[in-house]
Amino acid sequence: MVSSAGEPQILLHPRSRVVNILPSAVLQELILAVGSEWVISDPDRLLVYEADAQTAQKLAPQAVVLPSDTEEVSRVARVLHRHGVPIVPRGAGTGLSGGALAIEGGVVVGTSRMNRILEVDPENRRAVVQCGVLNTDLSAAAAPFGLHYAPDPSSQTACTIGGNVAENSGGPHCLKYGVTSRYITGLRVVLPDGETVWLGGQAREAPSFDLVGLFVGSEGCFGLATEVEVALVPVPEATRTLLAIFETLGDATRAVTSIISVGLLPAALEIVDQNTIKAVEASIFAAGYPTDAGAALVVEFDGIDAGLELEAEEAARCCEVAGARGVRRAESEEERLALWKGRKKAFGAMGRLAPDLLVQDATVPRSRLTEVLARISEVAERYDIQVANVFHAGDGNLHPNIVFDRRDPDETRRVEDASKEIMRICVDAGGTITGEHGVGADKRKYMPLVFSPQELEVLRGVRGVFDPEGLCNPGKVVPELEGGR
Amino acid sequence: MRHQIRSLLGTMVAPEALVPDGELECWRTGQGQQGLPAAVLAPSTEEELARVLARASEEGWRVLPAGLGRWLEGGGPSDVSVVVSTRRMQEVHEYEPANLTFTAGAGLSFSGLRKTTEPHGQWLPLDPPGGLVGSLGAAVALGIGGPLRHLYGTPRDHVLGLTLVAGDGRILRWGGRVVKNVAGFDVTRLSVGSWGSLGVVTSISARLFPIPEAEVTLIIQGGKVSVLLPLARAMALSSLPLAAVELLDPLELKGSGLAEVGAEPAGPGLVLRLLGSHAQVEEMEARVRSDLSHEVGSLQRLEGETSRAFHETLNGWEEGADLVARLCLLPSELGTLLDEAEEVRDLVSKASSPPGAGMRLSAHVGAGVLRVAVPKLPEGDGGLDPWVSSLRSLRARLEERGGSLTLSSGPSALLREVGAWGAAGEEKALMAGLKAEFDPQGILAPGRLGL
Numbered sequence: 001m002v003s004s005a006g007e008p009q010i011l012l013h014p015r016s017r018v019v020n021i022l023p024s025a026v027l028q029e030l031i032l033a034v035g036s037e038w039v040i041s042d043p044d045r046l047l048v049y050e051a052d053a054q055t056a057q058k059l060a061p062q063a064v065v066l067p068s069d070t071e072e073v074s075r076v077a078r079v080l081h082r083h084g085v086p087i088v089p090r091g092a093g094t095g096l097s098g099g100a101l102a103i104e105g106g107v108v109v110g111t112s113r114m115n116r117i118l119e120v121d122p123e124n125r126r127a128v129v130q131c132g133v134l135n136t137d138l139s140a141a142a143a144p145f146g147l148h149y150a151p152d153p154s155s156q157t158a159c160t161i162g163g164n165v166a167e168n169s170g171g172p173h174c175l176k177y178g179v180t181s182r183y184i185t186g187l188r189v190v191l192p193d194g195e196t197v198w199l200g201g202q203a204r205e206a207p208s209f210d211l212v213g214l215f216v217g218s219e220g221c222f223g224l225a226t227e228v229e230v231a232l233v234p235v236p237e238a239t240r241t242l243l244a245i246f247e248t249l250g251d252a253t254r255a256v257t258s259i260i261s262v263g264l265l266p267a268a269l270e271i272v273d274q275n276t277i278k279a280v281e282a283s284i285f286a287a288g289y290p291t292d293a294g295a296a297l298v299v300e301f302d303g304i305d306a307g308l309e310l311e312a313e314e315a316a317r318c319c320e321v322a323g324a325r326g327v328r329r330a331e332s333e334e335e336r337l338a339l340w341k342g343r344k345k346a347f348g349a350m351g352r353l354a355p356d357l358l359v360q361d362a363t364v365p366r367s368r369l370t371e372v373l374a375r376i377s378e379v380a381e382r383y384d385i386q387v388a389n390v391f392h393a394g395d396g397n398l399h400p401n402i403v404f405d406r407r408d409p410d411e412t413r414r415v416e417d418a419s420k421e422i423m424r425i426c427v428d429a430g431g432t433i434t435g436e437h438g439v440g441a442d443k444r445k446y447m448p449l450v451f452s453p454q455e456l457e458v459l460r461g462v463r464g465v466f467d468p469e470g471l472c473n474p475g476k477v478v479p480e481l482e483g484g485r
Numbered sequence: 486m487r488h489q490i491r492s493l494l495g496t497m498v499a500p501e502a503l504v505p506d507g508e509l510e511c512w513r514t515g516q517g518q519q520g521l522p523a524a525v526l527a528p529s530t531e532e533e534l535a536r537v538l539a540r541a542s543e544e545g546w547r548v549l550p551a552g553l554g555r556w557l558e559g560g561g562p563s564d565v566s567v568v569v570s571t572r573r574m575q576e577v578h579e580y581e582p583a584n585l586t587f588t589a590g591a592g593l594s595f596s597g598l599r600k601t602t603e604p605h606g607q608w609l610p611l612d613p614p615g616g617l618v619g620s621l622g623a624a625v626a627l628g629i630g631g632p633l634r635h636l637y638g639t640p641r642d643h644v645l646g647l648t649l650v651a652g653d654g655r656i657l658r659w660g661g662r663v664v665k666n667v668a669g670f671d672v673t674r675l676s677v678g679s680w681g682s683l684g685v686v687t688s689i690s691a692r693l694f695p696i697p698e699a700e701v702t703l704i705i706q707g708g709k710v711s712v713l714l715p716l717a718r719a720m721a722l723s724s725l726p727l728a729a730v731e732l733l734d735p736l737e738l739k740g741s742g743l744a745e746v747g748a749e750p751a752g753p754g755l756v757l758r759l760l761g762s763h764a765q766v767e768e769m770e771a772r773v774r775s776d777l778s779h780e781v782g783s784l785q786r787l788e789g790e791t792s793r794a795f796h797e798t799l800n801g802w803e804e805g806a807d808l809v810a811r812l813c814l815l816p817s818e819l820g821t822l823l824d825e826a827e828e829v830r831d832l833v834s835k836a837s838s839p840p841g842a843g844m845r846l847s848a849h850v851g852a853g854v855l856r857v858a859v860p861k862l863p864e865g866d867g868g869l870d871p872w873v874s875s876l877r878s879l880r881a882r883l884e885e886r887g888g889s890l891t892l893s894s895g896p897s898a899l900l901r902e903v904g905a906w907g908a909a910g911e912e913k914a915l916m917a918g919l920k921a922e923f924d925p926q927g928i929l930a931p932g933r934l935g936l
């Protein structure tokens with residue numbers, strides 16, 4: 001970290017390594033790398049980048065660069081690597097774990113300009129896209145060939161494929177189709193030192209380590225995937241959608257267990273609880289769910305038309321046996337969207353309940369859903385906090401969302417304590433701390449719940465293979481050892 | 486040295502964990518004295534294995550992780566000191582039908598798993614080469630699938646978690662038994678398909694699926710393989726959720742009973758496997774038949790148990806061959822792969838009579854994978870020379886097009902000269918770094934994957 005005379009030194013905090021000031025020489029080099037119009041250093045404009053969709057913690061980066069292709073990303077990485085400045089990749093900023101937060105300072109590399117679809121290859125059911133392409137734009141480009149990109153995170157109209165790769169995103173239909181990593185077959189990656197490598201590739205069916213599988217879900221800690229080869233699947237020919245209304249949340253989860261146990265494989269099994277229903281119905285997103293219901297369950301089947309009807313009927317029977325008050329069927333695409341509305345708009349509606357929202361993402365074995373949810377409700381009562389559940393029931397992926405007001409220190413403390421306890425309950429039930437949102441900055445402190453010190457050390461080592469200097473999205477995923485790295 | 490290894494191991498593990506000397510011949514990894522391991526260890530616990538691997542790392546023993554010992558020559562290395570078998574790790578640790586997941590020892594065979602899950606109407610839809618007698622651990626370590634990959638994918642898509650005893654003896658648990666999990670980096674996926682070069686996989690959690698209610702196989706024949714190819718491609722690209730689309734040449738399969746149903750075993754055949762509910766399978770069959778009506782020479786139909794038995798036989802397709810090569814390109818380039826295979830046929834012709842007899846082809850049509858099996862390679866000095874140069878140039882051509890050639894099995898002399906794998910290319914430095922992280926002394930399966 002040599003600086004020329006008169007330049008401010010990069011100031012590294014001895015413990016946290018936070019970069020306080022970006023030397024103007026570095027800024028100049030970044031401008032050379034991507035052009036002045038794509039380097040942001042004005043503090044006011046940097047505020048946009050001070051958080052992602054998880055806003056509990058805010059920290060503006062020293063600068064933001066917006067490269068347009070792999071070559072520019074590589075140039076940017078070289079500059080930052082040479083000067084020892086942290087590099088923080090960022091897609092659309094829809095992440096829910098603080099993954100795109102410049103927690104140790106440094107420069108955010110935004111991918112918004114890398115939004116070109118490079119190839120749609122229906123003959124091989126694949127596409128190659130730049131990392132900044134939006135999830136739904138990829139499916140739209142594949143649609144003329146009867147194909148789509150299967151993983152469908154709730155933010156899919158806004159989130160990028162690169163962000164999906166970083167987080168290994170899920171979505172309601174991942175119950176049947178699987179999550180992002182199933183669909184990523186190749187990656188062009190700019191490593192933290194600026195080197196570019198191509199990992200995997202569908203043609204190669206590589207007899208090598210599954211580096212693509214390892215990279216997916218690495219949360220920006222291994223480098224920046226600039227181009228992504230994805231597998232596409234046929235758009236389902238038909239769907240059947242049901243909405244079942246239950247008196248209690250326990251009845252709804254018992255219905256889910258029963259649907260899975262009888263051997264049905266729906267495309268989606270989604271639950272919203274009473275608190276969520278109330279929030280949705282009181283908002284502009286009102287979907288017509290009864291507000292006195294304990295829970296609502298959306299069940300969807302897709303595939304070829306034959307047999308779907310029977311499956312839907314069997315699922316409806318499972319719901320009735322579990323005590324459903326009523327089961328509604330969508331008879332048209334319009335009705336289908338209406339049934340989904342209460343589920344899809346749940347997060348948006350919760351903003352009404354209180355100023356702050358803590359979104360959790362733990363996953364438990366599907367057979368333990370009923371029991372775990374009962375314990376979560378117990379915890380909520382004991383700490384006197386309000387929990388609204390909206391979740392991918394078929395995958396056992398819970399989203400207990402805690403609404404609160406951060407300005408109230410006592411409530412904030414109760415929320416934090418309850419949150420810890422909920423996490424522990426899920427892990428003890430054989431689950432894990434995050435199913436699809438990622439660890440990020442947010443859940444790093446919970447990693448020792450699921451990994452031994454030795455395993456955490458291996459994770460640090462694996463990261464070090466890609467990023468020996470620890471400059472790529474530092475402060476994320478793996479907790480640091482006492483006294484620094 | 487051999488004696489020393491055996492006596493040292495004798496002090497470290499229970500007597501029943503060491504395979505008796507008299508049985509060592511069954512665990513050969515290659516020809517000659519070199520191909521005979523000094524010891525074969527079959528630990529019953531992870532701790533026992535960990536102790537041995539820690540010591541092996543200190544001593545620098547070359548260790549080959551293995552399952553039930555049915556495919557030891559695959560991929561090399563042929564000279565190892567200790568073979569580790571998971572055959573005493575066959576316990577089902579956990580099976581929760583309502584969660585559609587299980588956790589079991591890596592030595593459990595596919596048939597053992599089936600015995601556990603079938604009564605609950607569930608299965609693991611993987612059909613790697615080697616079939617039901619193979620172990621789960623081997624399929625996971627190799628990351629390899631079979632025809633069912635068309636619908637269900639390969640082990641990377643099913644494994645939820647695993648225990649890995651690293652090269653230096655660390656016992657590491659990754660993932661779990663939940664179907665969605667993004668806590669930490671995905672070492673589970675890294676381990677799947679790592680060919681035992683990072684650690685010994687001792688326990689596996691995976692997701693299960695409901696056993697489909699109905700099953701039908703349609704076998705289409707008529708003309709040469711080049712005539713069937715466009716049809717095969719069209720089927721692989723159809724919007725129907727076919728479970729498998731396989732092109733075989735010849736169709737012949739020992740023990741499959743195909744001749745009895747009227748198939749022509751000597752000719753090529755396109756095999757379509759239909760799985761689903763009765764209504765779905767009926768619909769798929771009707772639509773396949775209507776797509777075929779103008780083109781087909783003959784169509785045979787297998788149903789239910791007969792169909793299932795046929796596919797079980799198909800899983801043993803690679804067995805008994807002197808050489809199995811795996812050629813990969815994009816699925817749309819399957820025609821190129823078939824052309825390339827003709828070069829291998831020329832070699833077979835020169836070495837056999839009648840010319841070309843015995844070479845077999847099997848393509849996973851939707852994946853762009855062509856397997857070539859040669860039953861008998863020439864013996865004696867120089868007999869393999871043309872094979873070495875020919876396979877090397879075939880690999881170069883495929884890699885040039887972004888594809889690959891791997892040799893799943895073959896005589897150790899040939900594997901040594903040609904290499905089971907091609908160049909790791911741009912990934913090599915990262916792979917070497919990861920290998921060093923898990924197996925710092927480089928004792929596990931040295932040479933595999935070019936490391």
